[in-house]
Amino acid sequence: INLTQLGDNHPSIATTYNNIASVYANQGKYDDALSMYNKSLKINLTQLGDNHPSIADTYHNIGRVYDNQGKYDDALSMYNKSLKITQTQLGDNHPSIAVTYNNIASVYYHQGKYDDALSMYNKSLKITQTQLGDNHPSIAITYSNIGHVYSNQSKHKEAISMYKQSLKIQLSVLGRNHPDVAKSYSGLGNVYLAEGKHEEAISMYEQSYNILLSVLGHNHPDVAKSYNNLRNVYQAEGKREEAISTNEKSLKEKQEEQEKQEKQGEKQEEHEKQEEHEEKQEKQGENREQEEKEKQKELEEQEKREKQEKKQEKQEKQEEQGEKRHQEELEEKEKQEKQEKHEKQEEEDELA
Structure with a gap:
């Protein structure tokens, strides 16, 4: 419709291409996403020029697709184009700049360029703390990301410090049962495991596992990953029985969760059937009510017709009687005139 009404190069068309691209990206259809983003970019470059914030957003989105494809150099190129425009239009301290720095850091992290990643993070x-304060969830995420880098550099002390700072903010802002809190516990568990501190690692992994299990349920990949981390530590310590116990507990909990879901499904199905039955009865009641209304209406109309017919019949009868009286009066008058004429004639005859 928009193509027909607005033509091929209207900004609204670019927005639609951008939205379609976002859907493709979420589906993992990265080539299709790139095709749509580039169509959007072409229109916006023509209509808005090279330095519009919308151009920066599109470059940024294309960069994310390349990042997900593992095309890190292409991703960096797009992120830097986006960064240049955003700095020009919004200044050096806008939250959008912080997001782009974060994504550039993520690319460097995937490339193993840890020092460059730390610089970007x-x-x-710095920008996020200035704009959002020290206790914003975005600050916690960046601390956690920095912790990942330090962990990969085997800088365990620094990694633990970052994860703990992240965890402190998350607990105060998000509460205990949040997936981001579980990730921080898991990150700490990884560092403690690398240091050979198995008891501390087990404690962290258990907390991570319990949170993810309560929030996401048994069938989520993150729960399985967390469970495997915990089991691997037990096995590393030679605690075969604990590993088996953990496995059996997980299987039992999974079975219980499955049974719970099945019961909920049955309950939901029963509830839906009940609602369907009630809806059917309600509809039948409405139909009966409608039928009764129609029947009553028909009776009223019939009664109205009968009254109208009686009225008309009465009127016709009255008219007929009126005509009959009028005719009788005419006949009587005519008879009287004849009588008078006859009498007059007789008088004239006598006089003659």
């Missing part, structure tokens, strides 16, 4: 952190 710290730039992002």
Whole structure:
């Protein structure tokens, strides 16, 4: 419709291409996403020029697709184009700049360029602290990301410090039962495991596992990953029985969860049937009510017709009687005139 009404190069068309691209990206259809983003970009470059914030957003989105494809150099190129425009239009301290720095850092992390990643994460952190304060969830995420980098550099002390700072913010802002809190516990568990501190690692992994299990349920990949981390530590410590116990507990909980879901499904199905039955009865009641209304209406109309017919019949009868009286009066008058004429004639005859 928009193509027909607005033509091929209207900004609204670019927006639609962008939205379609976003759907493709979420589906993992990255080539289709790139095709749509590039169509959007072409229109916006023509209509808005090279330095519009919408151009920066599209470059940023294309960069994310390349990042997900593992095309890190292409991703960096797009992110830097986006960064240049955003800095020009919004200044160096806008939250959008922090997001781009964070994504550039993520690319460097995937490339194993940890020092470059730390530099970008710290730039992002500085802007976010200035704009959002020290206790914003975004700050916690950046601390956690920095912790990942330090962990991969085997800088365990620094990694633990970052994860704990992240965890402190998350617990105060998000509460205990949040997936991000579970990730921080898991990150700490990874560091403690690398240090050979198995008891501390088990404690962290257990907390992570319990949170994810309560929030996501047994069938989520993150829960399975967390369970495997815990089992691997038990096995590393030679605690075969604990590993088996954990496995059996997980299987039992999974079975219980499945049974719970089945019961909920049955209950839901029963509830839906009940609702369907009630809806059917309600509809039948409405139909009966409608039928009764129609029947009553028909009776009223019939009664009205009968009254109208009686009225008309009475009127016709009255008219007929009126005509009959009028005719009788005419006949009587005519008879009287004849009588008078006859009498007059007789008088004339006598006089003659």
